[in-house]
Amino acid sequence: MASDGKSVGKGVGTSVGDGRLGRLLVPAVPFLWLGALFLAPVAIVLKIALSDATIAQPPYLPVFDWSEGWTAILDALGALDIENFALLTEDPLYWRAALSSLRIAAISTVLLLLLGYPMAYAMAKAPEKLRPVLVMLVILPFWTSFLIRVYAWIGILKPEGLLSALLLHLGLIDEPLAIMNTETAVFVGIVYSYLPFMVLPLYATLEKLDATLLEAAEDLGCPPWKAFWRITVPLSLPGVAAGALLCFIPIVGEYVIPELLGGSDTLMLGKTLSDEFFKNRDWPLASAVAIVLLVIVVGPIMVYRDIETRRMERAR
Amino acid sequence: MTAAAEGRKRDTLAIGAVRRNFAPWADPAAVPLIRFEKVTKRFGEATAVEDLSLDIYEREFFCLLGPSGCGKTTLMRILAGFEEPTSGRVTLAGRDLIGVPPYRRPANMMFQSYALFPHMSVEKNIAFGLEQEKLPKGEIAARVAEMLRLVQLEPFARRRPDQLSGGQRQRVALARALAKRPKVLLLDEPLDALDKKLREETQFELMDLQVKLGMTFLVVTHDQEEAMTMADRIAVMDRGRIVQVATPGEIYEQPATRYVAEFIGDVNILEGRIGQGEGGRWHIAAPEAPRGLLVDGGGDGVAPGRQVAVALRPEKLRLLQDEPAPGTPNVLAGEVWDIGYLGDWTIYLVKLASGRTIRVSRANATRFVERPITWEDKVFVTFAPEAGVILTR
The missing domain is CATH 2.40.50.140 (Nucleic acid-binding proteins)
Known part of the structure; x- marks a missing residue:
């Protein structure tokens, strides 16, 4: 069989060349996709970030003129204008927004982990027949628009809202809740919205965990609660990493939740970016913020990828 | 003759001396180490073990033999504490085991899948049981070293289980279960995952080890050749009951029932x-x-x-x-x-x-x-x- 295949290949010389072209075409598709829909937009944003704001349509000056060809591009590169980035480092507002974003994302991720781990654990321990139903229940909220779900939280959290009314009725509080438009509300919204992204990867790891490992630990004299810490937790760390990064990365750039539930004192980069873009019409500065956000978020993604590749190698 | 070969020869002689006249089951004065008394285990409608009584003596190499689904694994899991019998009594060295959780039983198990902890090195795996006893660090290290020597895995102490061959993993599982010096070692299909040649070698190694350590071994297997080679006595099981308990020779030459005769050989x-x-x-x-x-x-x-x-x-x-x-x-x-x-x-x-x-x-x-x-x-x-x-x- 193998020799047959070889003789055919030899006989029709051109088919070898065609095969090579085909082999190049296959990876070319995702590369084109990435180039057109990811790299090109980033390049455009970067170009805007390097330009100056102006009152015009569009509201920024070109960095170089395409019509002047290569010399203009090279000139522009020679006198690179990074004043927008310089401004970001100088104005404490941006520092505070960046740090606040990271802080809120970090705290939210920890809260998500504390809430999501027990949920995922319970799901993985549930009777096998029940598990698909539980997974379905976790995914179900996605069937409604994210925006509508965050709006719904306003109705729950506002002083005359459902939660406040319930607590007043139960006599647990004396005056209406004042958590709307505070950071607490932002945390509630974030934890609610991102919980599935934490629960699902955790569930996937915990469900695959070999139950005989826990029996072996118990057989060797380890009580179940201790076996949880010595066996279950270390073996679920890949799921913890996946869930944490899947939540942390988008939360850093989160815009809708702090905009709708947060107050004026809730600083986050996503909100700053939108303010620069829509309120100040300073597209170059907004673009610079976007680039900074990208850089902040790329770090954790690299870490995650590194963990994933190492895990895949080990699995092999 | 090399020192190792000489040592081996001495061991073989020792096995002969131990095994030659070993028959505590024939001695009415002997007290069994493990007693199953009228043990029944039901899973819902299905009965896995039915009204089963069995005595196993100290230092015995005992095999539970039967086809899959005959209840042999359930019986072993009852002894390990992973299943509670529906009725009946199980005692180990005179102590009633009913209600005692697995982590407090003086029995250790070698799992069919080995169940090695993938995130721990070989030595950490072996040390795991000893750490639970809160032994001093020095003693744990000494015991781990002894176990590594026993199963000839010293060069692999720092490897993780996924970096070992099937045979090596089997040895780690064995060393881990032996490290706590249990009163009885339970082996669930211990050689099932090995290829034929390695399986035969390991059979003799297990017998060697059992005599050397003077420990009681309880093996569950569906492989009659394995049971015949290793065991002092074999219990042939069928649908939750024991059909015959006897030495391999008796089982083969004087089968009690047609089922035993047809199952063995x-x-x-x-x-x-x-x-x-x-x-x-x-x-x-x-x-x-x-x-x-x-x-x-x-x-x-x-x-x-x-x-x-x-x-x-x-x-x-x-x-x-x-x-x-x-x-x-x-x-x-x-x-x-x-x-x-x-x-x-x-x-x-x-x-x-x-x-x-x-x-x-x-x-x-x-x-x-x-x-x-x-x-x-x-x-x-x-x-x-x-x-x-x-x-x-």
């Missing part, structure tokens, strides 16, 4: 009706043997008129090309249907007039045979009265 079964008794032997009228059968006396329930089965092991049958003298009993006439040449043995399948095939095996003791038996030869299968076993069940 190859066997030919002839049906017949008991006739006259004659000096501890019985005449049996069997339609497939026109001259009748004469077989050594069976156990209970053998009485004239009783319908019985006669079990005949292939290696205890003789194959003749010339018809035996008239009047001799135990003659089955047939034709060679097929021959399997195995080198040391040859298997002949002889088809009787009734259509039944009888399996005869013959040791190839000489290199050349004058009149070799070949396909479609007319042959006569005969056997001595003591070769057959009368089975009433």
Whole structure:
């Protein structure tokens, strides 16, 4: 069989060349996709970030003129204008927004982990027949628009809202809740919205965990609660990493939740970016913020990828 | 002779001394280490173990043997504490085990899948059980080193389980279970995942180890060859019950029931009706043997008129090309249907007039045979009265 295949290949010389072209075409598709829909937009944003704001349509000056060809591009590169980035480092507002974003994302991720781990654990321990139903229940909220779900939280959290009314009725509080438009509300919204992204990867790891490992630990004299810490937790760390990064990365750039539930004192980069873009019409500065956000978020993604590749190698 | 080889020889001698006269089950004064008393285990509607009683003695190498689903694994898991019996009592060294969680039982288990902790190195795996006892660090290290030496894995101490071969993993699992010096070591299909050659080597290593450590081993297996090689005694199980508990030799030569006879080794079964008794032997009228059968006396329930089965092991049958003298009993006439040449043995399948095939095996003791038996030869299968076993069940 193998020799047959070889003789055919030899006989029709051109088919070898065609095969090579085909082999190049296959990876070319995702590369084109990435180039057109990811790299090109980033390049455009970067170009805007390097330009100056102006009152015009569009509201920024070109960095170089395409019509002047290569010399203009090279000139522009020679006198690179990074004043927008310089401004970001100088104005404490941006520092505070960046740090606040990271802080809120970090705290939210920890809260998500504390809430999501027990949920995922319970799901993985549930009777096998029940598990698909539980997974379905976790995914179900996605069937409604994210925006509508965050709006719904306003109705729950506002002083005359459902939660406040319930607590007043139960006599647990004396005056209406004042958590709307505070950071607490932002945390509630974030934890609610991102919980599935934490629960699902955790569930996937915990469900695959070999139950005989826990029996072996118990057989060797380890009580179940201790076996949880010595066996279950270390073996679920890949799921913890996946869930944490899947939540942390988008939360850093989160815009809708702090905009709708947060107050004026809730600083986050996503909100700053939108303010620069829509309120100040300073597209170059907004673009610079976007680039900074990208850089902040790329770090954790690299870490995650590194963990994933190492895990895949080990699995092999 | 090298020191290692000499050491090995001494060990072998020690095994002989230990195993030669070892039979605590025959001693009415001996107290069993493990007792199952009327143990029943049900999972919903299904009964895994039914009203089972069994005694296992200290230093015994005991095998639970049976097909999958016969309840042998459930019985072991009851002893380990992973299942609670629906009714009955289990004691270990006089202590009632019912209600004692697995982590407080002085028994350790080697799992069929080995269940090694993938995130720990070999030495951490072995140390795990010792750390639970809160032993001093130095003692744990010493015990781990001893175990690594015992299973010859010293160079692999820092490897993780996924960096080991199947045989090495099996040794780690064994070392981990032995490290706590349990009163009884439970082995669930310990050699199932190994290839044939490694399995045979490991069988003898396990026997060596068991004698060296003076420990009680309880092995669950579905492989009769494995059980026969290793065990002091075997319990043959069928549908939640024990059919026979005996030494490998007894199990093979005096099977208690047709099930045991057919489960262990190859066997030919002839049906017949008991006739006259004659000096501890019985005449049996069997339609497939026109001259009748004469077989050594069976156990209970053998009485004239009783319908019985006669079990005949292939290696205890003789194959003749010339018809035996008239009047001799135990003659089955047939034709060679097929021959399997195995080198040391040859298997002949002889088809009787009734259509039944009888399996005869013959040791190839000489290199050349004058009149070799070949396909479609007319042959006569005969056997001595003591070769057959009368089975009433």
